[in-house]
Amino acid sequence: MTEHTFSEAEYDAVTDAAAHWCMRLHAIDCTAEERQAFEQWRDAHPLHAFEYEAMLEIWDVAGDLPRPESATTLLPGKSSTSWRTFGITAAVCALALPLAAYTGWNLGWLPNAYQHFETTDNVRQVTLSDGSQVELNLGSELTFRNYKDERRVTLKKGEAFFSVSHDMKHPFIVRAAEGRIRVTGTQFNVWLYEDQVRVNLIEGSVLVTSNDALDGDGLRLGPSMQARFRHGDYMPQISETYANDSSLAWRSGKLVLDDLPLSDALPLINRYLAKPVMVADNSTASIRLGGVYNIKEINNLVTNLPKVLPVYLTRNENGNPVLNSIPKQAPKS
Structure with missing residues (x-):
């Protein structure tokens, strides 16, 4: 089967579509339906994904271009969108044209x-x-x-x-x-x-x-x-920091928790999880946790917490694991 060769017009259309999706996905009012449509467009051909990744690079560069007064005075109420559109256009032009890129570099606007x-x-x-x-x-x-x-x-x-x-x-x-x-x-x-x-x-x-x-x-x-x-x-x-500070243990594949309250330990744990763990209340947040863990097995740590701490796991409406402290039983009279 012969692979389709894009014409110049087709290639330009893909680039335009990538710029459109880049702006829409960064917009506050982007809907779930639009995100789904983008994923279908991106997955339809490898060139779509390639052009979108290239447009993300231009998006990052555009954010550092000097902001013209016209971006806020010409279109009141739409300054963010109009400025980003201007920035992408300017960055595309500057990166595409050697003289413009050289000028942008000398002015400190564009990276080399x-x-x-x-x-x-x-x-x-x-x-x-x-x-x-x-x-x-x-x-x-x-x-x-x-x-x-x-x-x-x-x-x-x-x-x-x-x-x-x-x-x-x-x-x-x-x-x-x-x-x-x-x-x-x-x-x-x-x-x-x-x-x-x-x-x-x-x-x-x-x-x-x-x-x-x-x-x-x-x-x-x-x-x-x-x-x-x-x-x-x-x-x-x-x-x-003290002599045995463990904050760089991740470079050896470890997470070291030095008898920390859950309020401090969970941010260190959650950054490795797709669904961050929550605590039900301040009482649970004050429970302390220590130990050395493999950063690739943090999911196992979460499921095993009820075995080492006086807590039990539930899930909230968003599917996040929630730690709940086990109430202490009143002493028998």
């Missing part, structure tokens, strides 16, 4: 390198185009863009350990949730779950801010220091 990495069931080590090494935990995703004035990483989910190549004139910026970590060359770990972020510094120094919109470069961490923040925090919480 873009990389996207994602892990599912295995830890993965990757090399960025600047020579920096990154180790990704299970279920992690990040992008790297190399601009004229800085190197920029966005950790979209999960956890990553960075060994950054030294370059004083070309700082390395990691964005996680609303925060920012700024370095020139060092080793550090960034953990992201929902809106919670934890940064552990191993070597060198980093500047951490909990809100990328704030002025200044943030608070400085030295070796064996940790910063924590979540959505809405004005400043990160800074603390020292």
Whole structure:
């Protein structure tokens, strides 16, 4: 059977469709029916999936283009959509035309390198185009863009350990949730779950801010220091890590829980699960859990919790496992 060869017009139509789906799937009002239609379109031909992945890269780059005033003044009430449409159009043009791309690079608008990495069931080590090494935990995703004035990483989910190549004139910026970590060359770990972020510094120094919109470069961490923040925090919480800190045990395939209350342990557990575990009440949240677990067998940990803790499992209306504390029996009189 002869494979169909796309004409130029057909190829352009696929690219247009990929751009349409990229914008619709990122829209707040995107419906379940539209998502299903997209999946059918994507799976209809390998070229559809290829073009959509390429459009996602352009989408990421478009978000960093300088925002024109016309995006908010010409179409009031539609600034987000109109700006993203403008950004995609500008990025497509700039990436397609060598002169435009060269101008965008010199102005610091467009990167000269873009990389996207994602892990599912295995830890993965990757090399960025600047020579920096990154180790990704299970279920992690990040992008790297190399601009004229800085190197920029966005950790979209999960956890990553960075060994950054030294370059004083070309700082390395990691964005996680609303925060920012700024370095020139060092080793550090960034953990992201929902809106919670934890940064552990191993070597060198980093500047951490909990809100990328704030002025200044943030608070400085030295070796064996940790910063924590979540959505809405004005400043990160800074603390020292002890000698046997286990936050990097994932690099050896382990999750170490050091007698933590479930309120602190569950975010570390849930990042490995498709359906996060909930607690029924504050009493359950205060129950403590310890032990060393294989990060590939966290599902087994959840089902075995009733065997090691005074809890039982139920499920809520969304199908999430819920831990409930077993009431203590009153002493017999």
